Amino acid sequence: MDKVSFNGKIFTYFEYVKECDFEKDVIEHSNEIFGPKSIYIDIKKRIQNDNIITIPDGYLIDFSFENDPRLYIIENELVIHDPYRHIGQQLLKFAISYRASGRRIKKFLIEKINEDSQTLDTIEKGMAKANYRNIDAFLEDIIFEKELRAIIIIDKITSDLENVINQLTMKIDILEFQCFISDEEKIYKFTPFLEEIRDMTEDKTKEKDLQALDTIVVPANVEGFNETFIGENCWYAIRISSSMIDRIRYIAGYQTSPISAITHYAEVSKIEKYKDTGKYIVYFKEPAKKINPIKLQSGKRGKAPQSPRYTTFEKLISAKKLEDVF
Numbered sequence: 001m002d003k004v005s006f007n008g009k010i011f012t013y014f015e016y017v018k019e020c021d022f023e024k025d026v027i028e029h030s031n032e033i034f035g036p037k038s039i040y041i042d043i044k045k046r047i048q049n050d051n052i053i054t055i056p057d058g059y060l061i062d063f064s065f066e067n068d069p070r071l072y073i074i075e076n077e078l079v080i081h082d083p084y085r086h087i088g089q090q091l092l093k094f095a096i097s098y099r100a101s102g103r104r105i106k107k108f109l110i111e112k113i114n115e116d117s118q119t120l121d122t123i124e125k126g127m128a129k130a131n132y133r134n135i136d137a138f139l140e141d142i143i144f145e146k147e148l149r150a151i152i153i154i155d156k157i158t159s160d161l162e163n164v165i166n167q168l169t170m171k172i173d174i175l176e177f178q179c180f181i182s183d184e185e186k187i188y189k190f191t192p193f194l195e196e197i198r199d200m201t202e203d204k205t206k207e208k209d210l211q212a213l214d215t216i217v218v219p220a221n222v223e224g225f226n227e228t229f230i231g232e233n234c235w236y237a238i239r240i241s242s243s244m245i246d247r248i249r250y251i252a253g254y255q256t257s258p259i260s261a262i263t264h265y266a267e268v269s270k271i272e273k274y275k276d277t278g279k280y281i282v283y284f285k286e287p288a289k290k291i292n293p294i295k296l297q298s299g300k301r302g303k304a305p306q307s308p309r310y311t312t313f314e315k316l317i318s319a320k321k322l323e324d325v326f
Contacts, residue, residue: 004180004187011180011187016078016155023057023076025188026153026177033153033175034193037126037201038062039119040074043112056094059109060151061142062243063126064194064201066211070243071142072151072173073098079156088164091150095170098148106139149242151193153177162278171242174278194241197310212312215250216240216282217262217325219305222255229253229264229288236274236281238308245271250313251282254305254322261293262325265316296322 002013016022026033030040041059058074073094077087098105113120113135123135132138149171154161157176165172177190192198197213200206218235220228229235235251252265266284274281294316296304303323311325319325 002178002180004189006187009182009185011182011185014179014181014186016179017080019076019078019081022078022155022177025179026076027058029177029188029190032192033177033190034060034062035064035198035201037064038193039122041109041112041119043108059105060193061123061126062193063129064197064210064243066126066129066207069126069130069138069142070146070149072149075150075152077152077154079154079158079161083158083161083164087152087161088168091152091165091168091170091172094150095148095168099144102143106143109139110135147171149173151175155179157278159276163276165278166273166276171245173242194243196241196244196308209312209315212314213244213247213310215252215265215311215313215316216244216248217252217254217305217309217311217316219254219256219307222259225253225255233266233284233287234281237277237279238274238282239278240271240280240308244310245280248282250316251284252311252316253288256304259293260304261295262291262316262319262322263293264288264290291317294319294322294325 004011027040027042034040039061041061043058044055056073057076060072060074062070062072075087075090081087113123123138127135127138130138132141147170151173152161152165153175155176155178157174161174165174173193175191175193178188180187180189194201197210200210216238218238220235235253240248248268248271250265251268252262254262266286266288269283269285271280271282309326316325
């Protein structure tokens with residue numbers, strides 16, 4: 001059983017038995033999980049299409065990308081639930097019922113938003129930045145014009161769950177949320193929404209770069225880089241948030257030590273789900289192009305990418321050293 005040492009105490013992994021207890025903790029920490037530019041709407045209302053009835057656990061309105069706000073359906077789940085019969089079926093019902101129930105969703109979202117002046121104010125400010133004339137036009141767009149997306153929050157991600165998600169066509173993010181307990185004290189460990197760009201969503205000085213993100217930088221050892229990035233014109237098993245899928249236009253390869261530099265980039269042809277995982281494969285339009293190495297400066301080891309990172313193509317091609325890229 002997992003344990004965490006914090007402030008001189010040992011915290012033991014707490015296994016949720018009741019979904020309502022798990023959901024209560026998620027709601028309580030929703031601002032930390034989703035960030036300051038997202039609004040978690042805790043509302044359970046039926047979505048119905050003929051004989052198909054489903055009840056989402058909540059909704060998320062996300063303004064992380066000012067020019068492209070999104071609505072997500074939230075599903076809070078426990079690992080003890082069957083990923084095929086319970087979680088998979090629930091998400092499939094969402095996908096089938098969502099469009100036909102759009103008017104009902106819009107109605108109860110407006111009612112819920114108007115109940116809280118702070119929520120209404122936040123949404124109105126986000127709408128103004130995205131150039132919507134009113135809340136009616138805003139909800140029309142995010143419900144009817146943009147594709148359905150979902151977020152699963154679960155206490156433990158399993159390969160079976162990732163396999164189920166991979167079979168569905170909708171874009172889905174999975175966030176892990178866990179509780180650890182020592183006597184009556186609790187601490188929480190979670191995967192933040194939009195983890196890869198979270199620092200940019202919370203830093204106003206980086207807002208311009210955030211809106212222009214179009215390039216993913218992936219770390220690779222020399223052998224894997226030559227075999228796949230150069231030899232197969234692709235890169236795979238990348239974890240990418242659903243919000244970034246449609247934004248990525250370029251991929252750059254950072255070769256780890258002893259090269260410690262970005263050496264090639266390629267224009268992206270397509271991005272697809274990778275096998276039975278929650279990850280993706282990126283295909284190149286043509287073989288990667290070699291560039292003057294963008295090197296990690298001596299003494300800057302903490303700046304080297306340890307996982308995929310995002311930037312703009314403009315910053316990439318003008319960079320002289322690695323820290324200029326990010």
